[in-house]
Amino acid sequence: MNFTELETIRTAHRPRLQIYTKRNLDDIPQLGSLSREQRRDIRVVSEVLPFRVNRYVLDELISWEDAPNDPIFKLVFPSREMLDAVEFSALSSLIDANADAQAISELVRKIQSKLNPHPGGQTTLNLPRVGNEELWGLQHKYRETLLFFPSQGQTCHTYCSFCFRWAQFIDDVQLRMMARENAKLLTYLESHREITDLLITGGDPMVMKTVALEKHLKPILEPRFDHVQNIRIGTKSLSFWPYRFVTDPDADDLLRLFSTLVNRGKHVAVMAHFDHPRELSPPVVEHAIRRIRDTGAVIRTQAPLLRGVNDSSDIWADMWRQQVLLGMSPYYMLVERDTGAHRYFELPLEIALDVYRGAMRQLSGLARTARGPVMSTGPGKVEIQGVAEVGGQKVFLLRFIQARNVDWTFQPFFAEYDPTAVWFEQLKPAFGEAKFPFEK
Numbered sequence: 001m002n003f004t005e006l007e008t009i010r011t012a013h014r015p016r017l018q019i020y021t022k023r024n025l026d027d028i029p030q031l032g033s034l035s036r037e038q039r040r041d042i043r044v045v046s047e048v049l050p051f052r053v054n055r056y057v058l059d060e061l062i063s064w065e066d067a068p069n070d071p072i073f074k075l076v077f078p079s080r081e082m083l084d085a086v087e088f089s090a091l092s093s094l095i096d097a098n099a100d101a102q103a104i105s106e107l108v109r110k111i112q113s114k115l116n117p118h119p120g121g122q123t124t125l126n127l128p129r130v131g132n133e134e135l136w137g138l139q140h141k142y143r144e145t146l147l148f149f150p151s152q153g154q155t156c157h158t159y160c161s162f163c164f165r166w167a168q169f170i171d172d173v174q175l176r177m178m179a180r181e182n183a184k185l186l187t188y189l190e191s192h193r194e195i196t197d198l199l200i201t202g203g204d205p206m207v208m209k210t211v212a213l214e215k216h217l218k219p220i221l222e223p224r225f226d227h228v229q230n231i232r233i234g235t236k237s238l239s240f241w242p243y244r245f246v247t248d249p250d251a252d253d254l255l256r257l258f259s260t261l262v263n264r265g266k267h268v269a270v271m272a273h274f275d276h277p278r279e280l281s282p283p284v285v286e287h288a289i290r291r292i293r294d295t296g297a298v299i300r301t302q303a304p305l306l307r308g309v310n311d312s313s314d315i316w317a318d319m320w321r322q323q324v325l326l327g328m329s330p331y332y333m334l335v336e337r338d339t340g341a342h343r344y345f346e347l348p349l350e351i352a353l354d355v356y357r358g359a360m361r362q363l364s365g366l367a368r369t370a371r372g373p374v375m376s377t378g379p380g381k382v383e384i385q386g387v388a389e390v391g392g393q394k395v396f397l398l399r400f401i402q403a404r405n406v407d408w409t410f411q412p413f414f415a416e417y418d419p420t421a422v423w424f425e426q427l428k429p430a431f432g433e434a435k436f437p438f439e440k
């Protein structure tokens, strides 16, 4: 498709965002194709895990003939297997019996609290301080990168049911990490000259209006923030709402903001989350990518490996190949975290490695920029490099690609080979050691 054709799409229709949550679930036209029981299961599980979907995802991304096994359906719709079977039946009996709201919500809270809402100690361990004050809404874990969670960006266009931010999306204000005041961000940034990267995250910061984003970002252009060279924006909107960059009323303002930042010497990186090659196929996505790249911003891509959604080398190879063709750089293949509906999507680490290597074998170096499989854990980001035989013992070869303590960075270490392990905490040090080197 050439650029003129793309511009025709842009001006031909300006779609409005139409959102469905558990409150208007029954209005989703396509759900009529599911059985009654499947619809009830969705309703029950959406009491526990956040659910939100928009019309674009329903109409353009889900292949309804294949639901409920369609990968994008699995990504956004709650499923009964996401909950423990006993808890699921307890909750569905309450709901079927029209129990009072109080009783339902007590059980819901109880189930939620067992789903590890804050993996990796993220609410307590990485909070930066100015003086004695803890700065909610910021996270400073790795020396050169500050994470910022603007309060207006703590939601997403559509929720992924494996999301480790899931606890932020259920309406429990206490759980939210929010930055109420931009002033604190700026004070902190100014006094931390080691920070080169500001990573704006959420939820999805691209649900924010451009004016709000601008309020946070324009001050970074002042000379006192010269050390902040890279501005990254983590977003799922290129796949779930590409119109954000094309036809939304403030889409042009957003792109002008990117251009301004780039022209004033900042590196702007859109960290785009794509889970499946199908998310790249609607023409509007290509158009959005073109418009972003025209500002001088770059797009890097990342996604978790999810059973039933993208658990094959061919899917990743296809996705990464297309991304390179569209001018994006593959960045991370992540291992899904130990939170929320993780049991539904998890895969053994060894399988994750096979999927990664199987995809890499099919691609040229341009797509081999994706690192993986990577686990984001308490001590750091751990890359699974391989399974090896050392001194007659089968081991996992691992290394930190980011570490809370910079001395560990790129230090290889070994764990006992375990074909069933799905997450870091299940791994044991190899060679009969009591501790991993970084625990000493």
Ligand SMILES: *Cc1c(COP(=O)(O)O)cnc(C)c1O
Pocket (backbone or CB within 6 Å): 139, 141, 142, 145, 147, 199, 376, 381, 401, 402
């Ligand atoms: C992944 C991550 C980053 C960014 O790490 P890079 O290796 O620079 O991409 C920063 N902070 C936290 C808490 C992270 O999990």
Ligand code: SF4
Pocket (backbone or CB within 6 Å): 155, 156, 158, 159, 160, 163, 164, 165, 202, 203, 204, 235, 236, 273
């Ligand atoms: S888009 Fe990202 S932040 Fe939003 S629900 Fe999905 S994984 Fe979570």
